[in-house]
Amino acid sequence: MSAMQRNALLAAGLLLAMLLSLMAGPVWVSPLEWGEGGLKAIILFELRLPRAILGAAIGAGLGLAGAVMQGFLRNPLADPGLFGVSSSAALGAVISLYFGFVASALLLPLFALAGAALGMAALALLVGRSESLILFTLAGLILASLTGSLTALMISLAPTPFATAQIVNWLMGALTDRSWADVKLVVPLIALGSFILAGTARPLDTLTLGETAARSMGVDLGRLQWRVVFGVGLLVGASVAAAGIIGFVGLIVPHLVRPFVGYRPGAVLLPSAIAGALLVVLADSLVRVLPTASELRLGIAMSLLGTPFFLALLVRMRRELA
Numbered sequence: 484m485s486a487m488q489r490n491a492l493l494a495a496g497l498l499l500a501m502l503l504s505l506m507a508g509p510v511w512v513s514p515l516e517w518g519e520g521g522l523k524a525i526i527l528f529e530l531r532l533p534r535a536i537l538g539a540a541i542g543a544g545l546g547l548a549g550a551v552m553q554g555f556l557r558n559p560l561a562d563p564g565l566f567g568v569s570s571s572a573a574l575g576a577v578i579s580l581y582f583g584f585v586a587s588a589l590l591l592p593l594f595a596l597a598g599a600a601l602g603m604a605a606l607a608l609l610v611g612r613s614e615s616l617i618l619f620t621l622a623g624l625i626l627a628s629l630t631g632s633l634t635a636l637m638i639s640l641a642p643t644p645f646a647t648a649q650i651v652n653w654l655m656g657a658l659t660d661r662s663w664a665d666v667k668l669v670v671p672l673i674a675l676g677s678f679i680l681a682g683t684a685r686p687l688d689t690l691t692l693g694e695t696a697a698r699s700m701g702v703d704l705g706r707l708q709w710r711v712v713f714g715v716g717l718l719v720g721a722s723v724a725a726a727g728i729i730g731f732v733g734l735i736v737p738h739l740v741r742p743f744v745g746y747r748p749g750a751v752l753l754p755s756a757i758a759g760a761l762l763v764v765l766a767d768s769l770v771r772v773l774p775t776a777s778e779l780r781l782g783i784a785m786s787l788l789g790t791p792f793f794l795a796l797l798v799r800m801r802r803e804l805a
Contacts, residue, residue: 486750489743493757497539500764504535507768533666534658538767539760540666541658541726544673544718546759547752549733551680554687554748555711556616559741563733567626568716571602572723573654574630574637580650581637591653592668592724599720602626603712610708616694619708656727656782658767669725676717677756679710684749691748729782731789732759738796 505527506512512523512531548563556565564570575598578584579591609622634654641647686707689697694704722729740754763781766788770779 486744486754490753490757493754493761497757497761497764500761500768501535501539504538504764504768505531508771529662530660533663534661534767535764536666537661537669537725538658538764540670540673541722541729542732542760542763543756544676544722544759545729545732546736546762547677547680547756548715548718549735549759550737550748550751550755551683551687551711551715552733553737554751555683555690555707556620557691559738560734562730563715563719564627564730565620566602566606566623566712566715566719567628567630568599568602568606569719569723569728570627570630570634571605572596572599572720573728574598574634575601576653576724576727577634577637577650580653581641581646583646589664589668592665595724596672596720598630599716599723602630602720603716606712607709652780653727654782655780656729656785657778657780658726659778661725665725669721672717672721676714676721679714679717680752683707683710683714684752687748687752727782729763729785731785731792732763735789735792736762738792 502514505517506514508526508531510523510526512527516523517527518524545563549561552561552563552565553559555561572595576591576595578598579594584590584594605626606622609625610619638647638650641650686697686702689700689702690704690707692700698704736759737751737755740758741751744750744754763785766784767781770781770784773779
């Protein structure tokens with residue numbers, strides 16, 4: 484099967500998943516009822532359609548960010564959150580909740596985006612002009628540790644139990660009650676981040692030969708590094724701004740698609756984006772139909788899916804090393 488055929492198959496699966504997302508929920512809406520108007524039309528076009536679009540955009544962004552991170556760091560276990568951008572965005576959102584700056588529905592995502600931007604600026608200051616991947620990774624870990632600690636501190640010092648519950652609830656990640664305003668804010672940022680990262684495919688392929696060989700073949704590692712930082716920063720920051728922290732997508736998806744497209748980093752990017760969108764839309768549909776007292780948070784569902792996956796990966800690696 485050619486790469487184009489595989490991508491077309493994934494895209495068809497994504498389209499079917501989005502159609503399922505429009506139908507699934509406490510109130511099932513059959514395609515035969517989509518043009519009838521009334522309450523079901525409001526549910527379909529004002530609640531489920533923006534949620535499906537947002538889920539697909541976030542999944543695509545996280546899947547692409549994970550594939551780029553793993554190719555750039557040449558580590559199949561690299562995670563988009565390694566830069567510290569996702570925890571910086573989360574800290575920005577937590578600050579808005581802590582101080583009660585949520586009178587407008589757009590204030591929380593704007594605070595999250597501001598946190599992501601400050602995180603990228605801090606990463607730039609820590610790394611400077613260095614092109615070392617080790618220094619870059621350490622700077623990201625420092626930033627992630629610092630922002631994660633500050634988030635935990637704000638939770639522990641929250642002024643009211645209600646504020647604490649709001650913060651913890653948001654950090655679990657979900658697409659509940661998202662609207663067209665969220666789509667208009669987040670989707671253009673994810674599109675811009677995807678455009679920036681689309682041009683990294685060839686340099687990432689070259690980087691598999693090593694940094695020295697990549698330089699000799701004309702790859703500007705400093706420029707590549709900052710394209711990755713800003714592209715991943717936009718994707719992860721926008722995703723956290725819209726839905727909180729949804730983990731494992733950027734880790735799971737490249738592993739799932741890599742055996743089918745080969746192990747060339749550039750070939751993994753587009754299928755990872757489509758498969759990431761497919762995974763998040765399906766997971767979001769699943770949490771809506773589970774018979775729970777309240778809707779299961781999407782971030783928790785992804786963690787429950789991700790843990791068995793990595794347990795299976797661990798067992799396979801142990802067998803290979805035995």
